[in-house]
Amino acid sequence: MIDVHDRIMVAFAGDGAGEGALSWGQQDIWHAMVRQESWLPNGAWGPLPPGTTLDDVADRLRYLMSRFPTARTRLILGAGGPRQVVSSAGEIALDVVDAGGQDPAELAEELRLRLQDAPYDFERDWPVRMAVVRHDGELTHLVAVMCHLVTDGFGAQVLLEELDKRPETPVPDLQPLEQARWQASPGGARHNGMALRHWESILREMPLRRYPESADQRSPRHWRGEFRSPALSLALRSITARTGVASAPVLLAVFAVALARVTGPDPVVVRPMVNNRFRPGLDRVVCMLAQYGLCRLDVAGISFAEAFDRARRSALSTYKHAYYDPAALDDLVARVAGERPGLQLPCYFNDRRDDAATAGAPVPSTAEVAAAAGGGEFVWTTRQDVPFEPLIVHVDEVTGATQAIVFMDTHVVAPGDAEALLRGLEAVAVEAALDPDAPTGVAAP
CATH class of the missing domain: 3.30.559.30 (Nonribosomal peptide synthetase, condensation domain)
Structure with a gap:
């Protein structure tokens, strides 16, 4: 068990709030989560530049939560299947763990595993978990874990790039809520029909x-x-x-x-x-x-x-x-x-x-x-x-x-x-x- 020595709450606010059906991509990964009995977390850790302050890390977390609607997305689980809720604002915890006599890098890996293994509530928890390792009063490592519902690997590359560059351009319009609305439209139905015909032709002929x-x-x-x-x-x-x-x-x-x-x-x-x-x-x-x-x-x-x-x-x-x-x-x-x-x-x-x-x-x-x-x-x-x-x-x-x-x-x-x-x-x-x-x-x- 790793003890959390400090916890600060980071407030955030962003655009794109609303409730609706899951997009096709979200449904796909949700079905995989159900089959594999996992929230499919993706975690990583890395060293922080010397002199990084807690305010610096909190600002990074605040930007992530504010910039990307999927980081503010939770689910409503019901008999008809899950629906998504994108919040306009909220608070998220940032944990600080002291290394003491332990190697900070080893502690960062232990912390990643703990954050990934901790139970996850799709309806109440934010899909992002973040913590920092502190050694002799200095912040040394950042640990972050995200539910796979936040993004796929290609979207993660965009997320990391924008975290570093902080662009002033607005986020793209076609967020998952808007994707789901198009997918339910006649245009989406026509596209889906063509895709399923491709699948059926192979399924009927394959060994x-x-x-x-x-x-x-x-x-x-x-x-x-x-x-x-x-x-x-x-x-x-x-x-x-x-x-x-x-x-x-x-x-x-x-x-x-x-x-x-x-x-x-x-x-x-x-x-x-x-x-x-x-x-x-x-x-x-x-x-x-x-x-x-x-x-x-x-x-x-x-x-x-x-x-x-x-x-x-x-x-x-x-x-x-x-x-x-x-x-x-x-x-x-x-x-x-x-x-x-x-x-x-x-x-x-x-x-x-x-x-x-x-x-x-x-x-x-x-x-x-x-x-x-x-x-x-x-x-x-x-x-x-x-x-x-x-x-x-x-x-x-x-x-x-x-x-x-x-x-x-x-x-x-x-x-x-x-x-x-x-x-x-x-x-x-x-x-x-x-x-x-x-x-x-x-x-x-």
Whole structure:
């Protein structure tokens, strides 16, 4: 238990107050929270500049709460599903914890975990928690945790940028309340109808079984693993330079080939995360906007180069149709599954890399890629009975490597298959980097 030594209340006020239905993006993450029995907090900590005062931190928290309506959003939970309430003003706690004889950085990490693990009340709590570490009278570290309903990863980048620059421009008009109003309009209904037709066409044609039977069911049943690979990072950069295909569809194709090698069925069907910020008026909105799309890729009996080109073309259609009503999609899936017994929704795939992390880096030679091959490191990090989805893979760019994280249900996917999938990302990418014209190694059904 970490003792809070000081607590100050920070007053805030901002525009955009109101009550209404959840937007599609909010509904999507809400359904994930219900399935995973978690408020899906995102937390981080970092050092504060020397001389930072408590007033400085309070001003930062006040600006965050005042500037972004989603930081002032709570829920009303009822039989008809949740509704959102955006407040015009309020107060939020800022905690100060003294390190004493403990390392301040270690305390900051402990504090992050405590803030994430503490119970969360969607109807009463603000979706932001903030605290500072104090050591010998000086503030040393800032800790912040946010409910995933505040924003997705792309919106978080906007939030952090505006926290630093404090722009005087107004917040975008299309906040979630306004998004929900458009989504309920005839225009929103037409868009949703087109998206669902795209989904239905794939659901009716995709192979019924996505994964082999798990021969290694464990308890606790839900596992998390990490794979960090310098070779994967080098190979992806090499492929992009040699083929001219953008990094995102290249990684999507690499993932599809690796998945097909482990699970067998072709065509491969994947649910990639789509940020939806290419839509007019939504690029700078700090909110939960990203949704998982549905992508069908035939990767059997072709070259890697052809797989990359197919992924580029399929990704465009996937992105276009990844903005939809989650409740209507659930109804569609239930209806099609009733007509196609054994239908399994495909795995989730979330490419969270920022191309800026490797911008300007030299193109690796094939010799460099080959030398790094096989150097990836895999480790299981978490085993729990609180559920994840059956299979989710997140990919990030970290210092000197690409990192893939798998969350999976061992009663659906065997641990060995999940590890083979992540290691397969490196193997596939290296093969393609060394020879884009080589075959994918996936046999036609």
